[in-house]
Amino acid sequence: MIAIADSQGLFEKNGLKAELIGMRGGVQVIQGVLSGSADFGQGGGAETIQAVVSGIDVALIAGLIPRMHYLLVTRPEISQPADLAGKKFAVASLVGTVIIVARRSLDALGVPPGRVTFLVAGPPQDRILALASGNMDATVVAPESLAAVKKSGLKVMKDLSEIPEPIQLTALFTMRKTIREKRPLTKSFLAAIQDAIVFYRTREKESIEVIEKFTGVKDQDALKASYDFHKKLFPLPPYPSREGIQTLINQLAIDDPKVKGAVVNNFFDSSLLEELRTK
Amino acid sequence: MKALVIFIIASTAVVSSSVYAQKDLTPIKIAYAARPWITS
Numbered sequence: 645m646i647a648i649a650d651s652q653g654l655f656e657k658n659g660l661k662a663e664l665i666g667m668r669g670g671v672q673v674i675q676g677v678l679s680g681s682a683d684f685g686q687g688g689g690a691e692t693i694q695a696v697v698s699g700i701d702v703a704l705i706a707g708l709i710p711r712m713h714y715l716l717v718t719r720p721e722i723s724q725p726a727d728l729a730g731k732k733f734a735v736a737s738l739v740g741t742v743i744i745v746a747r748r749s750l751d752a753l754g755v756p757p758g759r760v761t762f763l764v765a766g767p768p769q770d771r772i773l774a775l776a777s778g779n780m781d782a783t784v785v786a787p788e789s790l791a792a793v794k795k796s797g798l799k800v801m802k803d804l805s806e807i808p809e810p811i812q813l814t815a816l817f818t819m820r821k822t823i824r825e826k827r828p829l830t831k832s833f834l835a836a837i838q839d840a841i842v843f844y845r846t847r848e849k850e851s852i853e854v855i856e857k858f859t860g861v862k863d864q865d866a867l868k869a870s871y872d873f874h875k876k877l878f879p880l881p882p883y884p885s886r887e888g889i890q891t892l893i894n895q896l897a898i899d900d901p902k903v904k905g906a907v908v909n910n911f912f913d914s915s916l917l918e919e920l921r922t923k
Numbered sequence: 924m925k926a927l928v929i930f931i932i933a934s935t936a937v938v939s940s941s942v943y944a945q946k947d948l949t950p951i952k953i954a955y956a957a958r959p960w961i962t963s
Contacts, residue, residue, distance in 0.1 A: 665953065666955060673955060677954060
């Protein structure tokens with residue numbers, strides 16, 4: 645959404661001149677916001693929750709996608725979810741969003757996550773290669789990887805966004821100090837994001853062009869698939885999902901004792917969006 | 924007709940963009956994770 649807002653002049657429309665700073669992952673985004681290098685962050689809800697329980701005074705101010713915006717991909721001979729038991733499941737790392745999605749998808753499909761072996765295979769192109777070569781059996785990837793999945797002869801077993809249980813994987817956040825001291829600015833930022841969601845929902849061609857430029861993905865089929873996939877997922881207003889945060893807490897608590905017993909209300913502030921709604 | 928509509932929309936976009944650019948804008952910095960879009 646920040647790419648849409650930036651490219652379409654929606655930050656300017658709301659009185660802002662935005663500088664976008666790309667970072668490698670969610671942890672780096674949190675560090676950027678914490679250090680003051682950035683005012684706002686767009687990144688993983690999981691990393692934000694872990695930051696809060698580590699004592700960082702950060703809060704989710706909007707939730708961009710409250711579902712698992714991923715595809716469950718398997719080798720072609722795997723015909724049903726139950727066949728995944730005893731198989732090797734490729735993940736990006738043993739912490740973070742991908743393994744959370746992997747576990748939740750297995751749970752939702754009736755396969756206890758403990759019945760598969762999670763193995764680190766790196767970024768999506770490497771995970772797809774691991775499946776194509778027969779070294780591993782399943783993985784989850786974003787829809788932008790759909791073309792690569794098909795080219796490799798692999799199978800999409802499930803569009804995981806169809807699983808109704810909310811999970812706040814992607815969100816916008818800032819320091820609570822910023823909310824207190826720069827409230828009008830923060831509301832202007834969120835107003836621009838809301839404008840971007842409206843634009844995305846209604847301007848397919850231009851939005852796909854922005855995604856292409858922003859991601860570097862050139863495959864038009866993959867871009868269209870990504871657009872269609874995400875269009876149905878962006879909420880308006882983009883309130884953080886309480887249930888989605890709770891799902892993340894439950895998942896993170898499996899590996900991180902600090903997250904156990906965490907209270908949902910400590911992780912988000914939806915008052916700014918509420919004020920925008922009633923303005 | 925279609926070309927005319929496109930021209931009008933395009934012209935409006937240019938005008939709007941220049942109007943925004945003339946306002947006093949407050950600078951903000953936004954960090955984003957490449958991961959959800961590119962590597963995951």
